[in-house]
Amino acid sequence: MPTNNKRFAARVDDIQPFRVVEVLTRAKELESLGRDIVHMEAGEPDFGTALPVIEAGIEALKNGATYYSDAKGLRELRESISLYYKSDYGVEISAERIMITPGASGALLLLAGLLVDRDDCVLMADPGYPCNRNFMRLVEGKGVLIPVTAANNFQLTAALVAEHWHKPDGVSSSAGGRTVAALVASPANPTGAVISKAELVSLFNAVEQQGGYLLVDEIYHGLDAKGKNGEKTAPSILEITDQAFVINSFSKYFGMTGWRLGWLVAPDWALPGLEKLAQNLFISMSTMAQHAALKCFTPQTRDILDQRRDEFKIRRDFLLPALRELGFIIPQEPAGGLYIYADISQLLGAFGGSFGDKFGRNSQEFCLIMLEQHGLAITPGADFGHHLSDRYVRFAFTTGMDRLALAVRRMKEIFR
Numbered sequence: 321m322p323t324n325n326k327r328f329a330a331r332v333d334d335i336q337p338f339r340v341v342e343v344l345t346r347a348k349e350l351e352s353l354g355r356d357i358v359h360m361e362a363g364e365p366d367f368g369t370a371l372p373v374i375e376a377g378i379e380a381l382k383n384g385a386t387y388y389s390d391a392k393g394l395r396e397l398r399e400s401i402s403l404y405y406k407s408d409y410g411v412e413i414s415a416e417r418i419m420i421t422p423g424a425s426g427a428l429l430l431l432a433g434l435l436v437d438r439d440d441c442v443l444m445a446d447p448g449y450p451c452n453r454n455f456m457r458l459v460e461g462k463g464v465l466i467p468v469t470a471a472n473n474f475q476l477t478a479a480l481v482a483e484h485w486h487k488p489d490g491v492s493s494s495a496g497g498r499t500v501a502a503l504v505a506s507p508a509n510p511t512g513a514v515i516s517k518a519e520l521v522s523l524f525n526a527v528e529q530q531g532g533y534l535l536v537d538e539i540y541h542g543l544d545a546k547g548k549n550g551e552k553t554a555p556s557i558l559e560i561t562d563q564a565f566v567i568n569s570f571s572k573y574f575g576m577t578g579w580r581l582g583w584l585v586a587p588d589w590a591l592p593g594l595e596k597l598a599q600n601l602f603i604s605m606s607t608m609a610q611h612a613a614l615k616c617f618t619p620q621t622r623d624i625l626d627q628r629r630d631e632f633k634i635r636r637d638f639l640l641p642a643l644r645e646l647g648f649i650i651p652q653e654p655a656g657g658l659y660i661y662a663d664i665s666q667l668l669g670a671f672g673g674s675f676g677d678k679f680g681r682n683s684q685e686f687c688l689i690m691l692e693q694h695g696l697a698i699t700p701g702a703d704f705g706h707h708l709s710d711r712y713v714r715f716a717f718t719t720g721m722d723r724l725a726l727a728v729r730r731m732k733e734i735f736r
């Protein structure tokens with residue numbers, strides 16, 4: 321809150337800080353004091369952007385890509401994404417249905433603006449990506465957090481949608497707003513849970529039956545835990561229907577977090593509304609970044625990105641059993657993405673674990689102790705919702721094998 325008599329809009333009080341950013345900031349502070357910190361907090365690939373993409377960005381700047389571009393994005397880039405859907409998913413998605421956005425974040429903001437009126441509700445999984453509910457709040461709507469566990473694959477299901485979908489009777493105003501959409505991520509953050517094709521079909525049908533919209537965040541696509549020789553673990557909703565909304569990004573598999581570029585695939589009928597919003601909210605995406613992103617789809621860059629994906633898989637395969645051996649419970653093995661969501665209740669006395677209060681009474685205290693005393697930066701479950709969040713932490717395997725091995729050695733010492 322401002323200290324003078326200035327005030328924020330009420331929504332600001334309802335929006336929680338993004339804790340992972342706070343962990344990262346504190347970790348950097350400790351590093352500046354000479355401490356060695358193993359970074360397992362941020363969901364950001366550590367490899368940096370692939371060189372051909374960087375070079376294309378530099379070239380684009382030299383060639384004058386410093387002006388606004390079309391609000392829907394560069395035609396060439398939208399066509400490249402369309403070809404990517406054909407080559408990698410075997411689906412025909414017209415470039416007309418693809419809009420370039422400032423990251424998946426920009427796509428989420430556009431969809432909130434397009435679909436959510438005051439008091440409208442959007443169903444989402446708890447745990448889930450923390451900013452989602454805040455996008456809804458920003459447009460005076462509401463993200464309704466539905467508790468999910470390993471029993472339902474840490475994902476919304478058709479049954480949960482049917483149970484929680486709300487249609488006010490129009491008489492009692494206390495009944496709360498109407499539900500307009502369900503938002504899922506597959507693979508999910510923080511659990512890495514993937515929704516199977518059959519489950520996606522049921523989910524889509526359940527939402528359709530209510531007359532609502534299904535929004536699928538596919539930002540972790542390409543980072544399948546099965547790696548090079550396995551078939552794709554995460555199907556796209558676009559393989560099933562052209563009536564769902566897809567959110568995607570150049571941030572994760574494509575390694576371009578700081579360039580702020582993503583995309584959205586929408587049903588035909590939604591495009592004029594989205595374009596109008598994009599024109600007003602963003603005018604255009606970074607033109608230079610879009611030219612650079614064109615290079616993401618060349619065989620040379622794809623090879624680099626696939627090697628990185630395989631490296632993530634090696635890290636996951638190392639960290640998963642190591643954490644289990646240390647006493648973490650991992651009820652859901654991540655099938656994709658960059659994270660392991662681990663239950664610490666065997667370690668904390670508050671949940672009947674072995675070490676009393678030595679490592680805190682909940683995951684927030686645990687993460688603080690790990691960071692301040694042991695130089696291990698991990699994210700508390702509270703960042704991802706409320707459901708059992710006190711007993712969960714998220715490890716991001718976005719640092720090299722040597723650093724992960726160091727983290728495991730430190731934890732072996734700590735939990736001995």
Ligand SMILES: Cc1ncc(COP(=O)(O)O)c(C=O)c1O
Nearest residue numbers: 363423424425449505509569571
């Ligand atoms: C599930 C999910 N959606 C969206 C985003 C936003 O990504 P960006 O705006 O960098 O594309 C993230 C970032 O971590 C995420 O985990």
